[in-house]
Amino acid sequence: MLTKTMLAVVAVLAQMHSAMAAESLYGKGSPIIQITNKKQLNQLINSSNHTSIVEFYAPWCGHCKNLKGDYEKAARSLAGMVNVAAVNCDETRELCSSMGIQGFPTLKIVRPSKTPGRKAVIEDYQGQRTAGSIVDSLTSQMNNHVVKVTDATLDSFLSANEGPKALLFTEKGTTAPTTKALATDFLGALSLGQVRSKEAATVDKYGVTKFPALVLLPAGDDKEPVVYDGKMKHKEMVAFLSQAAEPNKPVDINAAAPPKKAKADKDKKDKTEKKEKKEKEEKKPEKEDKADKAEEETETTSTPTEQQTAPVIVQSAMPIPTVHTLEKLQSSCLSEKSHTCMLAFIGDEANEKETATQDVLGHLAELAHKNALAKRAAFPFYAVPASNEASAVLLKALELESSDNKGQVHLVAVNARRGWWRHFKGEDLSFKAIESWFDAIRMGEGTKEKLPASLMVKAEVKEEPKGEVKEEVKEEVKEEVKEEVKEEPKEEEVKHEEL
Ligand SMILES: *[C@@H]1O[C@H](CO)[C@@H](O)[C@H](O)[C@H]1NC(C)=O
Numbered sequence: 001m002l003t004k005t006m007l008a009v010v011a012v013l014a015q016m017h018s019a020m021a022a023e024s025l026y027g028k029g030s031p032i033i034q035i036t037n038k039k040q041l042n043q044l045i046n047s048s049n050h051t052s053i054v055e056f057y058a059p060w061c062g063h064c065k066n067l068k069g070d071y072e073k074a075a076r077s078l079a080g081m082v083n084v085a086a087v088n089c090d091e092t093r094e095l096c097s098s099m100g101i102q103g104f105p106t107l108k109i110v111r112p113s114k115t116p117g118r119k120a121v122i123e124d125y126q127g128q129r130t131a132g133s134i135v136d137s138l139t140s141q142m143n144n145h146v147v148k149v150t151d152a153t154l155d156s157f158l159s160a161n162e163g164p165k166a167l168l169f170t171e172k173g174t175t176a177p178t179t180k181a182l183a184t185d186f187l188g189a190l191s192l193g194q195v196r197s198k199e200a201a202t203v204d205k206y207g208v209t210k211f212p213a214l215v216l217l218p219a220g221d222d223k224e225p226v227v228y229d230g231k232m233k234h235k236e237m238v239a240f241l242s243q244a245a246e247p248n249k250p251v252d253i254n255a256a257a258p259p260k261k262a263k264a265d266k267d268k269k270d271k272t273e274k275k276e277k278k279e280k281e282e283k284k285p286e287k288e289d290k291a292d293k294a295e296e297e298t299e300t301t302s303t304p305t306e307q308q309t310a311p312v313i314v315q316s317a318m319p320i321p322t323v324h325t326l327e328k329l330q331s332s333c334l335s336e337k338s339h340t341c342m343l344a345f346i347g348d349e350a351n352e353k354e355t356a357t358q359d360v361l362g363h364l365a366e367l368a369h370k371n372a373l374a375k376r377a378a379f380p381f382y383a384v385p386a387s388n389e390a391s392a393v394l395l396k397a398l399e400l401e402s403s404d405n406k407g408q409v410h411l412v413a414v415n416a417r418r419g420w421w422r423h424f425k426g427e428d429l430s431f432k433a434i435e436s437w438f439d440a441i442r443m444g445e446g447t448k449e450k451l452p453a454s455l456m457v458k459a460e461v462k463e464e465p466k467g468e469v470k471e472e473v474k475e476e477v478k479e480e481v482k483e484e485v486k487e488e489p490k491e492e493e494v495k496h497e498e499l
């Protein structure tokens with residue numbers, strides 16, 4: 001029986017290819033600004049005059065996947081007004097932990113100070129995770145640099161500075177998000193005033209007959225006002241005002257991006273780059289963001305909002321890392337040199353979303369956190385989703401498959417070097433139960449099963465330059481990449497229709 005299993009395992013292993021590395025949730029065509037390092041995040045936080053929202057997510061997290069559509073929809077309707085960004089915490093764990101992220105997704109709103117040079121206020125977005133709620137919340141938190149102008153204050157507005165100005169005439173008493181965005185775009189370059197239709201003298205002075213209307217007042221006494229006759233759309237209005245003043249450049253996240261290599265061989269390289277980047281980031285000190293966090297704590301003035309419909313995942317620690325590829329699992333836990341690893345087989349996407357699964361992952365994160373705080377020697381914990389083919393292979397080889405695998409999380413400790421494994425048994429998946437199991441393993445207590453030799457990989461297998469398996473791997477990776485590229489535009493189209 002065991003031989004049969006082993007044969008099957010070997011067969012599957014031979015066909016294995018590396019699954020795609022931890023994918024970003026957002027594709028290339030996505031309207032989301034994708035932040036991959038601390039510099040970029042600082043750029044957004046420190047130098048944008050526009051309000052931003054930043055999602056801290058993990059690609060495997062169910063609530064993050066659920067949010068994706070709404071988040072992109074919100075980004076499209078906030079385009080030009082608010083920066084909508086995302087950070088993949090699987091790629092930049094250190095950055096996320098330095099931001100105090102304790103669960104996924106976490107949405108933070110960054111509101112720049114109205115006083116130049118002062119620090120931005122960062123607070124958690126607590127509203128509903130729907131496009132409508134996000135848009136409403138963000139538009140209401142945009143800084144307002146628009147000057148309310150009345151017949152009585154027109155002269156002081158005009159003489160406040162020598163620079164170019166513009167007046168937006170409207171019937172409304174409130175300031176529209178597009179108007180706020182316009183003022184922010186020209187901050188320091190052009191003053192924007194808003195005049196209500198009832199300010200008869202001012203309306204009359206500029207000959208405004210319909211509302212809304214935009215009038216540009218170029219600098220210099222000899223210059224005549226110019227009445228705008230285009231569409232009252234953000235982009236067009238910016239272009240119109242640009243004849244008198246240069247708008248501020250939008251924050252360029254890519255200016256802070258590491259230099260990109262040539263496109264050829266990109267996919268293969270990307271993965272390595274990402275890995276390197278991640279490693280580098282993990283080594284960086286966390287100090288920089290301390291100030292941010294302190295501010296966040298003291299200045300948080302979260303507005304009361306509706307209850308969230310989705311349950312919030314609250315974890316006291318950074319989530320445990322997810323292993324997305326067979327190769328990674330082999331090199332970390334199944335090579336003849338590997339020490340003990342704790343693996344949480346979390347099943348398919350639907351199962352990942354389950355509260356029970358999230359609870360177990362939360363307990364493991366908490367335990368890892370506790371170990372780290374206590375400076376206790378511990379082995380690493382990894383989540384293994386069903387999308388990692390290693391999941392099926394291992395569960396089969398260890399005979400943990402069952403008809404009701406749905407909704408079940410398997411905790412397995414494995415030590416390939418010593419050739420043993422252990423399965424967490426019992427219904428009680430509480431923190432206490434997991435911790436005592438972990439302690440027993442740590443102390444070498446309890447019985448161990450013999451790890452099927454077929455699961456172990458020789459350390460040098462990976463280095464072999466021309467193995468047959470390797471060739472096959474390359475082919476399949478290529479195919480996968482092609483498929484992905486094909487799928488992306490389709491996805492975008494669907495979403496555009498949603499708008
Ligand atoms: C932000 O506003 C200031 C004026 O207060 C301006 O000098 C600066 O260029 C603006 N920065 C960006 C990135 O728009």
Ligand SMILES: *[C@@H]1O[C@H](CO)[C@@H](O)[C@H](O)[C@H]1NC(C)=O
Pocket residue numbers: 042043046288289291292
């Ligand atoms: C942004 O602000 C942080 C602190 O909030 C600071 O440590 C960092 O150096 C700043 N980055 C830039 C690019 O100014």
